[in-house]
Amino acid sequence: xxxxxxxxxxxxxxxxxxxxxxxxxxxxxxxxxxxxxxxxxxxxxxxxxxxxxxxxxxxxxxxxxxxxxxxxxxxxxxxxxxxxxxxxxxxxxxxxxxxxxxxxxxxxxxxxxxxxxxxxxxxxxxxxxxxxxxxxxxxxxxxxxxxxxxxxxxxx
Amino acid sequence: xxxxxxxxxxxxxxxxxxxxxxxxxxxxxxxxxxxxxxxxxxxxxxxxxxxxxxxxxxxxxxxxxxxxxxxxxxxxxxxxxxxxxxxxxxxxxxxxxxxxxxxxxxxxxxxxxxxxxxxxxxxxxxxxxxxxxxxxxxxxxxxxxxxxxxxxxxxx
DNA sequence: CATGAAATATGCACGGT
DNA sequence: ACCGTGCATATTTCATG
Numbered sequence: 001x002x003x004x005x006x007x008x009x010x011x012x013x014x015x016x017x018x019x020x021x022x023x024x025x026x027x028x029x030x031x032x033x034x035x036x037x038x039x040x041x042x043x044x045x046x047x048x049x050x051x052x053x054x055x056x057x058x059x060x061x062x063x064x065x066x067x068x069x070x071x072x073x074x075x076x077x078x079x080x081x082x083x084x085x086x087x088x089x090x091x092x093x094x095x096x097x098x099x100x101x102x103x104x105x106x107x108x109x110x111x112x113x114x115x116x117x118x119x120x121x122x123x124x125x126x127x128x129x130x131x132x133x134x135x136x137x138x139x140x141x142x143x144x145x146x147x148x149x150x151x152x153x154x155x156x
Numbered sequence: 157x158x159x160x161x162x163x164x165x166x167x168x169x170x171x172x173x174x175x176x177x178x179x180x181x182x183x184x185x186x187x188x189x190x191x192x193x194x195x196x197x198x199x200x201x202x203x204x205x206x207x208x209x210x211x212x213x214x215x216x217x218x219x220x221x222x223x224x225x226x227x228x229x230x231x232x233x234x235x236x237x238x239x240x241x242x243x244x245x246x247x248x249x250x251x252x253x254x255x256x257x258x259x260x261x262x263x264x265x266x267x268x269x270x271x272x273x274x275x276x277x278x279x280x281x282x283x284x285x286x287x288x289x290x291x292x293x294x295x296x297x298x299x300x301x302x303x304x305x306x307x308x309x310x311x312x
Numbered sequence: 313c314a315t316g317a318a319a320t321a322t323g324c325a326c327g328g329t
Numbered sequence: 330a331c332c333g334t335g336c337a338t339a340t341t342t343c344a345t346g
Contacts, residue, residue, distance in 0.1 A: 007221060015216055022178050022212035025341060038313060041343080052220040056178035057213055057308045060171055064208040065163060065312045070258070072267060089304045096311035101304035102226070111228060111298065115310055142267065148245045148257040152213045152308075154271055155252035156221045181320065192333050197322075 007052065010035065012156050014043055015052065019153040022056040059152060062115060069122050070144035073112040073130070078137035080108040091133045097125050163208065166191065168312050170199055171208065175309040178212040215308060222273050226300035229268040229286070234293035236264040247289045253281050 007015075013033040017024060024032070030040035047053045062070070077084055085108065092101045092112070100113040116122045130139060163171075169189040173180060180188070186196035203209045218226070233240055241264065248257045248268070256269040272278045286295060 012221070015214065015221060018214035019216060020213070022214045026343095027341070036313060037342090050220070051217055054215045054217050057176070057215055058171065058174035058178045059210045059213055060175060060310055060312075061207055061210050062310060064206070065168070065171060065310065067310055067312070072258070072260070092305055096309075098305060099307045099310070101306075102228070102300045103302040103304060104228070105299040105301045109298075110304070142265075143261040144258045145261045146259040148259060148266070149248055149254060150257075151255045153252075154216055154218060154221065154223055154255070156216075156223070182322090183320070193321085194323095194334080195332055198331095 011043060011047060011052070014040070015047065016153070016156060018044075018053065018056075066117050067115045068118055069116045070147075071114045071116075071122060072142045072144070073114055074138075074140040074142075075110045075112060075130075075136055076138045077108045077110075078135050084135040088133060088135055095129050097129065167199060167203060167208070170196070171203065171312060172309070174200075174209065174212075218271060223271045224274055225272045225278050226303075227270045227272075227278060228298045228300070229270055230294075230296040230298075231266045231268060231286075231292055232294045233264045233266075234291050240291040244289060244291055251285050253285065 010033060014029065017029055017032050026037050026041045026044065029044070030037045033040065035043075044053070062068075077088060088110075089101070092098055092110075097114050097116055098112050099115055100111075102111045103109075104111055114122075114125065116125050126139070126141075130136065166189060170185065173185055173188050182193050182197045182200070185200070186193045189196065191199075200209070218224075233244060244266075245257070248254055248266075253270050253272055254268050255271055256267075258267045259265075260267055270278075270281065272281050282295070282297075286292065
């Protein structure tokens, strides 16, 4: 396995702070977690190298960049052998409109989160992309009507 | 409304780059989008002030911080009047384990994404938190068995 | 943990397209 | 109207002692 370095309380403070503001300077971060800059930076580097912090990302307002539709799509595969599953999952990776894809317990059911510009684009997406994936048995769409909460901060 | 500044192609390049690496230095960013540092920084500031870029966040590996369970929970409210909805949405905001909450089209159905340490913690979450919210009529849990894709980069 | 050199960020003025 | 250049200063990073 990759990641079982022991995370102590200071590390958790650091991760929490960097989830809230990924561009904190090391000096500000150190102050916030009551450390001096040097050991603080060391910890951040270790968290990055150990894979705890996988990267940094700008948080973008979807509407501001023209993405007005978010949909959750539930997909069931027709067959569940290794080959069908592998092919499905490989194709999911290549489709930019699919932001997340989770395998759910129970059936071989996947839950996708998809973002597109508008309903026309959504229809295109389903026809051109989803129907292009082999082995899908059923598709259930739930459109997002509003977002109550969208946090990027995990509860740690 | 807040956000209808016209986003041109360069802005889109900048947003894309900062989604992939939110800690890019302005100099590297400028180079990547074929701009010199000054106008590049000007654009970034405008995108931030205009709300297109809402912030920056560290991307954390859930397993590395001990969050082994992700669940999608579908919730239906008993009543759909403004008061019941408002109370539900306000309580959702205060619960850290609930990362996302979306209102879906159709019924007053919400889809929550929840992260907790393990199944015991999940049981606690349902008993202590969810059942503490008034006005819920039904709860359907789907546990995440595996994650095929989890992108933070919107398709722009 | 502290220090200092190198890199970077930030603001500004000016000229060019 | 926007970009590029050049420059001054403040801040930050990072390697060393």
